[in-house]
Amino acid sequence: MEHSGRCHCGSVKFYVRAPAEISAVKCNCSICQMSGFVHMLVADDKLRIECGENLLTTYQFNKNIARHTFCRVCGVKPFYRPRSNPSGFSVNVRCLDKTTIESIKVEDFDGENWDLAIRSLHAD
Template sequence: MPNSNPERPLSTDTTEVVPEHPEHSDTPGQEDSNDVAHEGSCHCGKVKWVMRAPRVLQCVQCNCSICKKKSLIHYIVKREKFTLVQGGDKLKTYTFNTGVAQHRFCKKCGVQSFYIPRSNPNSISVMPNCIDSNTVDSIELSDFEGQNWDEAIKLNPPSSN
C-alpha cells in the first residue's frame, strides 16, 4: 500500500512502497488522453513494471552526488500511473542523508529502473533508459541543480506527471 502520509518515513519493505500487481489495469480518471503504457525492467528482467505517460517524456537530469555518479535521468510519475508487475521481492533499497529517497535496485543485476525520489516522495522516478517497449518518441531534458539541493528545490518545486 503506498505511503499516504509524507511525514512518516517510507519503509524499506518494497511491497508497502510500490505494491506488486500481476497485471496492469487502468483506473478511470488516472490517465491523460496522451498517455500510453510504457513497459520497463531491470537488465536481467526479474523486475518489471508498467507506467502510463506521454510518448514525449519531460525528464530531469540532476547533478546531486548520487545522480551524478549513476548518470541518472529521471521521469517523475504519479504512483497511481506506475505498476510494479513483478520482482518486488527482488529489490534492495539504498538510503542515505535524510532517508526520504528510497533507491531501489535489482538484487541480481544491480540495475535501478525506478526509485522513490526525495523531491517527490509520493511519486516514482523512472529511469527512461529502462523502458523496454518502443513507446517513447523523445526525451526532453531539463537540469536540476542537485548539488545545491535545498536552494534548487525552492526554485523548482516538485511536480509529477
C-alpha cells in the same frame, strides 16, 4: 500511453503510464551522477510492478527521505521514491522500452545544491 520497463537482467519488470513525448530531468547530485539516472516523475498510481518486487532492495542516505530501489540481481535502479516526490516515483527513462517513446526532452537539475534548486522550482 503505457511504457514497459525493466532492470538490466529483466528480473524486475514494470509498466508506467506517461506521454509518448517524455519530459525528463538529469540531476547532478552524487548518486544520480554516478549511476546515470535520468528522471521521469510520476504519481504513485502511474507505476505498476509486473514482477520482481521481491528482488528489489532499498538504499537510503543523507536525510533518509528518498528510497532508492535496486534490483538485487543486476544492481540497476529502474525507479525509486524520490525526496522531491516521496508519495510518487521517479522512473529511470533509460530503463524504458524505446519503442513506445516518441521523444525525450531532458532538463538539468542542480541536485548538488538540492535545497536551493528545489526552492527555485517551487518559486516558478
